[in-house]
Amino acid sequence: MKMGVMSILDRRLYHIATMRFLFVGVLVAIVVVFQCFALPSWRLHSLLDSEKLSVALPAKDMGNGVDLDYEMESNVDGNLIIGETLDSSYGGENSEDAIQKGFTHERPNYAHDPVEYRYNASPLGVPPKGITFLDEDLGTLITARKSSNGSGMQRGEMKAQNEKSPLLKVPLSNLSTSLTRMNSLLLQSFNSSYMRPRWSSRPDRELLSAKLEIEKGRVVSNPSGLYAPIFRDVAKFSRSYALMERRLKVYVYREGDKPIFHQPRTRGLYASEGWFMKLMEGNKRFVVKDPRRAHLFYLPFSSQKLRITLAEQKLNGKQMEQYLERYVHLIAGRYRFWNRTGGADHFLVACHDWASQITRQPMKNCIRSLCNSNIAKGFQIGKDTTLPVTYIHSMMDPLRGFTGKSPSERSILAFFAGSMHGYLRPVLLKHWENKESDMKIFGPMGRDIEGKKLYMEYMNSSKYCICARGYEVHTPRIVEAIFSECVPVIISDNYVPPFFEVLNWEAFSVTVSERDIPNLREILVSIPEEKYLALHLGVKKVQQHFLWHRIPVKYDLFHMILHAIWNNRLSQIRPR
Structure with a gap:
């Protein structure tokens, strides 16, 4: 009798379990179908x-x-x-x-x-x-x-x-980093942790001495004839620059085959990295043959040539990164200097869009001078430094076509012309193309002689030149505006402008948030005339710091790039 009751109970429990299993299965099927047909x-x-x-x-x-x-x-x-x-x-x-x-x-x-x-x-x-x-x-x-x-x-x-x-x-995204936030990040970088070298060296002690001398040096009202308003601290910059000229020693690695290494390209959009490589490798003032004397170590590769050469071999971005990893392993295997600091006293100068990505891991501790200085993409204020994008048409005359007019001769309020790549420029044209007579906002202009001439005439006749980002945050229009003595209006969230550590960009440029494009004219018109005149003067005074010379001169672009790297290395030095 008991066995019969147990058999009945077992069958009922089995049926209940089966029904539960079927019910769960139906629910799962419904969820799967829903996921497939709806988003x-x-x-x-x-x-x-x-x-x-x-x-x-x-x-x-x-x-x-x-x-x-x-x-x-x-x-x-x-x-x-x-x-x-x-x-x-x-x-x-x-x-x-x-x-x-x-x-x-x-x-x-x-x-x-x-x-x-x-x-x-x-x-x-x-x-x-x-x-x-x-x-x-x-x-x-x-x-x-x-x-x-x-x-x-x-x-x-x-x-x-x-x-x-x-x-x-x-x-448009409102998750941007303003100049105020960037200033805060710069201050934080001075107090951040750093990679302590595995052993001390004489060059480190020399850098620490220079750092203390810069910080505690006497104040000079107008050192070296520099225009004070365009600098954060002109006296400190002057002391730092003078010490760099007297003390800085750089070792340039000889490893690496052309064309990726040691073959600079000095024309075109990415010419900044090529000009620096050419002038650095040929420099007798800073370059030393004995790496034991060096304060900094230069990795002389071209990100543009790297991209061209490896793309021809059907290699992708990840493989480019691996190529640089092998180069770093070669350097670390032949020299002890990389291993001493983990690469913190090494630097690279790269202008191609991909440079920030392909150097992020293999050269993460290095000081990276990058055109694509995007905080949202791993650019570190205080360690990395911004390389200006300088589109070079003529090696003999970088300023060809730029003739600065006086403020009274500039009848156009704002000017922009360019192709519509990226998300921002179509928005700019949507709001301002053919909307106001004093806002000359266009798409691409002709590449013929007449088109180039018209472009230059607009640049030279405008008060403000709109420097709107393309696919990436950087644009050569900033330097073009400075050359034509047109006040740059930077519209590129998260972009760190060149030499941000030493230059006061608010003294010679205007920064507008991307989401404020609909208010662009109102923002520019609200700038008082005396403020505009001060900005225009600042542009004229800062121009010398963005010029390339076949033989470098004091305070020019070559020296400013090198000083930015020197300055950021000094900020990393701590007493042991």
């Missing part, structure tokens, strides 16, 4: 804000409307593809690059960029509908759209070059 808006926003998104180059129109911010080049099939980014409205040069198909620039992680996006990874596993992604594993572009059966997404071929990407209308 809630909150998850879409989560994906768009994800750190995993980076922007790829947009398809451009290859017709008669030439995009002046790009160099065009041919691939092995003879088809035009986009190569070097030229952020100059009138400049251009023949490209030496031969990049592989689908090999994309790293771009800022902004959801509102009106271009294609590169998809790396996401917890959702699927991109938003209507946006094109690069599948890293398969090397093909994926367009997120409904398939013929109404669900999922289709994998497509790369877009034709003449197709235009749709504008993704998402408000």
